[in-house]
Amino acid sequence: MDFSLSPEQKEMYDLAIKFAKNEMIPFAAEYDEEGTFCEKQIKKAWELGFVNTCIPEKFGGNGFTLLDAVTIGEALSYGCMGMYTSIMCNDLALTPIVVGGSDEQKEKFLRPFTESPKLASFCLTEPGNGSDAAGIKTTIKDGGDHWILNGQKMWITNGGYADLFTVYCTTDPELKHKGICALVVDAKSEGVSIGNKEDKMGQRTSDTRAIQFENVKVPKENMLGSPGDGWKIAMKTLDHSRPLVSSIALGGSQRALDLASQYAKERIQFNVPIAKHQAIQFMLAEMQMKIEAARLLIQKAAWQADQGIQNTIAASSAKAFAADTCMQITTDAVQIYGGYGYSKEYPVEKLMRDAKLIQIYEGTSQIQRLVISREVLK
Amino acid sequence: MNIFVCVKQVPDTETKVQPNGDGSFIETSSIKWIMNPYDEFAVEQALLVKAANAGSTVTVVRVGGVKDTEALRTAMAMGADEAILVEAEDNLDSYSIAKALKGAIEKSDKTPDLILAGKQGIDDDCLQVPQVLAEMMNLPSVAVIVGFEQNGETVTVKREIEGGALEVYEVKTPCVLATNKGINTPRYASLPGIMKAKRKPMQQLTLADVGVSADDRRVKYSDFQLPPEKPPGKKFDAMDEAEQQKVVSEVVGLLRTEAKVL
Amino acid sequence: MANVLVFTETNNGNVKPVTLEILGKLNGQTVDVAVIGDLGDDQVKVLAEYGAGKVHKLKGDNLDKYSPEGYSNALHGFISSGSYDYVLAGATSMAKDMLPRLATKFEAGLASDCVNFIFEGDTFHGTRPLFAGKCLAKVELSGPKPHFATIRPNALGMPESPTAGAGEASEASVNAGEIRAAIKEIIASASEKVDLTEANIIISGGRAMKNSENFSILHEMAEVVGATVGASRAAVDSGYAAPDMQVGQTGKTVSPSLYIACGISGAIQHLAGMRTSKVIVAINTDPDAPIFTKADYGIVGDLFKIVPIMTEELKKVVD
Numbered sequence: 001m002d003f004s005l006s007p008e009q010k011e012m013y014d015l016a017i018k019f020a021k022n023e024m025i026p027f028a029a030e031y032d033e034e035g036t037f038c039e040k041q042i043k044k045a046w047e048l049g050f051v052n053t054c055i056p057e058k059f060g061g062n063g064f065t066l067l068d069a070v071t072i073g074e075a076l077s078y079g080c081m082g083m084y085t086s087i088m089c090n091d092l093a094l095t096p097i098v099v100g101g102s103d104e105q106k107e108k109f110l111r112p113f114t115e116s117p118k119l120a121s122f123c124l125t126e127p128g129n130g131s132d133a134a135g136i137k138t139t140i141k142d143g144g145d146h147w148i149l150n151g152q153k154m155w156i157t158n159g160g161y162a163d164l165f166t167v168y169c170t171t172d173p174e175l176k177h178k179g180i181c182a183l184v185v186d187a188k189s190e191g192v193s194i195g196n197k198e199d200k201m202g203q204r205t206s207d208t209r210a211i212q213f214e215n216v217k218v219p220k221e222n223m224l225g226s227p228g229d230g231w232k233i234a235m236k237t238l239d240h241s242r243p244l245v246s247s248i249a250l251g252g253s254q255r256a257l258d259l260a261s262q263y264a265k266e267r268i269q270f271n272v273p274i275a276k277h278q279a280i281q282f283m284l285a286e287m288q289m290k291i292e293a294a295r296l297l298i299q300k301a302a303w304q305a306d307q308g309i310q311n312t313i314a315a316s317s318a319k320a321f322a323a324d325t326c327m328q329i330t331t332d333a334v335q336i337y338g339g340y341g342y343s344k345e346y347p348v349e350k351l352m353r354d355a356k357l358i359q360i361y362e363g364t365s366q367i368q369r370l371v372i373s374r375e376v377l378k
Numbered sequence: 379m380n381i382f383v384c385v386k387q388v389p390d391t392e393t394k395v396q397p398n399g400d401g402s403f404i405e406t407s408s409i410k411w412i413m414n415p416y417d418e419f420a421v422e423q424a425l426l427v428k429a430a431n432a433g434s435t436v437t438v439v440r441v442g443g444v445k446d447t448e449a450l451r452t453a454m455a456m457g458a459d460e461a462i463l464v465e466a467e468d469n470l471d472s473y474s475i476a477k478a479l480k481g482a483i484e485k486s487d488k489t490p491d492l493i494l495a496g497k498q499g500i501d502d503d504c505l506q507v508p509q510v511l512a513e514m515m516n517l518p519s520v521a522v523i524v525g526f527e528q529n530g531e532t533v534t535v536k537r538e539i540e541g542g543a544l545e546v547y548e549v550k551t552p553c554v555l556a557t558n559k560g561i562n563t564p565r566y567a568s569l570p571g572i573m574k575a576k577r578k579p580m581q582q583l584t585l586a587d588v589g590v591s592a593d594d595r596r597v598k599y600s601d602f603q604l605p606p607e608k609p610p611g612k613k614f615d616a617m618d619e620a621e622q623q624k625v626v627s628e629v630v631g632l633l634r635t636e637a638k639v640l
Numbered sequence: 641m642a643n644v645l646v647f648t649e650t651n652n653g654n655v656k657p658v659t660l661e662i663l664g665k666l667n668g669q670t671v672d673v674a675v676i677g678d679l680g681d682d683q684v685k686v687l688a689e690y691g692a693g694k695v696h697k698l699k700g701d702n703l704d705k706y707s708p709e710g711y712s713n714a715l716h717g718f719i720s721s722g723s724y725d726y727v728l729a730g731a732t733s734m735a736k737d738m739l740p741r742l743a744t745k746f747e748a749g750l751a752s753d754c755v756n757f758i759f760e761g762d763t764f765h766g767t768r769p770l771f772a773g774k775c776l777a778k779v780e781l782s783g784p785k786p787h788f789a790t791i792r793p794n795a796l797g798m799p800e801s802p803t804a805g806a807g808e809a810s811e812a813s814v815n816a817g818e819i820r821a822a823i824k825e826i827i828a829s830a831s832e833k834v835d836l837t838e839a840n841i842i843i844s845g846g847r848a849m850k851n852s853e854n855f856s857i858l859h860e861m862a863e864v865v866g867a868t869v870g871a872s873r874a875a876v877d878s879g880y881a882a883p884d885m886q887v888g889q890t891g892k893t894v895s896p897s898l899y900i901a902c903g904i905s906g907a908i909q910h911l912a913g914m915r916t917s918k919v920i921v922a923i924n925t926d927p928d929a930p931i932f933t934k935a936d937y938g939i940v941g942d943l944f945k946i947v948p949i950m951t952e953e954l955k956k957v958v959d
Binding site for chain 3 (some may be wrong): 397415500501502504506509510512513519522537539543550553593595603604612613615619621625626627629640
């Protein structure tokens, strides 16, 4: 057993941290305040190979393992959780193609993402179905040589900038999971309308929108697998995406701890830096403990996925634990900063707002517990 | 062109530096090493020269500990073609390092057309190695350069001196140039670059291989210690407009009478 | 007693102050001074007051302008003709460039940028900061003589009651030899100010300056006390100040007698470049800005209000 990262992974982490410090942190507060989309960072990140980590070498990608990807993810999220949500969104949208597509589809849909900085969105959630993902109401009908797509998707990351959507839909809502299909949809198709950017509490740089599909014609060859394979593809995608999403929480947690410990050494109360007070020391220790545990869980879940081992327990545990940890750590960071922490002049309140979303998207912390308990009770 | 870049591995600027037990150096066990920031400019310049001169190669050379090879790997991930590592302790003096670099360059199968290095290492801040190396190799040198233009075998470089003034030098290759911030913007090593660097050749030599022995040490450091803590300063609140005049004249007075700096 | 040669440079005909600082520390040694080119009698007299025995004016062709090879060749020839144990110089741009070449011609060592030194018997013991001032260490030289050292300007301070020397001036002819890297032209800086690394007083602005125009209030204050204006990395990165004004880890390392930080929070990066300043004044609206932990005098207040008042107060002192 070896817990160390490879020299290349250490370099990837260092490069990503450098990028986070130089290209993300200096803009994070402003983008958050204005709700500016981090297009510039995505483009630069793409040039350095940080985007589309899931694309295999065969189709023009870098051939990263998921362990590589979570290592990069942690470092970039250290820069800004919102920006990294938008950066990793492509992995979420393209992984269904990687796990469920034919070689022909992979060549056709994945390769362009390696040639220019395009964006893709993962469209699962609907206004009426979030946690109950199998209750999809977006439907497809056979239109002869094409499918006809109708329905509405909600909270779609990068929705306003995507070139391609991976849409989950059903041939018949009554069939529940068994009717679900995964469809690759060109964002420029006729009948696609994009809603306004949501005004969110946190992760405000990432673009989040509702997408409406009205009689959108989608070529037959754009379906991943066969009708009804969608649920399986979505579940396999989650095995990959959960560790990656967890890495966002981990990066944010580490940032909060670094800021809080630095501040604790500088802030003087009762004539000593507050870091000399045991109350603060214990809070910092608690943060470090949980970060350590979250990192190991994430690495294990990623490693299992790389080895082809079913990672459901580790992946859901990582997601729930890292997200809840991030919420607590960022909240405590604000606490350590005191009044200053509550002010937008200091970076920690943003971390707290950004953290909240991670407990919600990609399967809420409650859904992860449901998944874990199902495995326990099997 | 055969371009050589001398790089040093130094503690990350954010690393906490502590003297070691006997004060002979700093505690290196938990240090995070990075490529000397000034050397990044040298690597970038080498890559720019390589791009402008078809068929060029960039060889990075480093003298230092072999446990971490961060600096060389980063240089190769940025685009350097190959690396030479001369194994040595991390607190070698400038003279020994320059002599080892000379030995390594001469031992390679390439005759240098251009040797680049950062103007100084941010560890010992000596600002010596490029010039010492040039003298040892009997080559011209220009240090602290912030501008570079090449015209065949002639390069025109700008050297920054006091007050931001620039000395413009014209020098023929081969020569040694020491880069300063401002000459270029170093590229990031890309992730594909990191993967490629894995397969690039890295030759490892010993100090004996390059003709350096303990007798070559000229500068010896001892008694490393933390700088004395300053006594806490005086802090005045002048957020209130009414206080400002009083506070400022008090501080200026103290600068004159207590600190004696005016 | 050691035979010491101090290499001096001039600025508008005057020897640089760091030479006098060095001379002040050499009491008890045999001390010569060498300069390349001419030196006025008044300056020879100043050198004598601070302890110079002989003052050598080195003259030869191709030495009107500095070149690393020309100057080091010339000094090599001159030093070889004597029997010096040590050659010291201020750690100026020129000396930092030239002395490594010169020392290597003797296969000798050079202790760079010392902030203090003493002679025990006739052996030099220096002290110098390493790791951006995070550590201090003793430095000793070994190997062939003469041994070389450069001394950081403003670090030793001016001697209060120097012992005078004979101050005998003489000329020596020297040979610049082959110069392969030669200065074609010198582009003067926009400002005529003393370089940050040599400045006695530095006034620096940070991101709180808000734009480049606002730096004018710092320049006005600088004018009054003959200071040089610097900037934090944040101000440089935001385009408020030129890169050559940057003080810090990746900018210049300075140790003036007085450093006034205006609207600089005091990131580790910045502190690394100015922590060895003798006296630090910080002006910042944030009472918890880390710069205050390093400041001898901290003013919690708006720099746009404080700086103009300080300029007026300094005028009174200077007048």
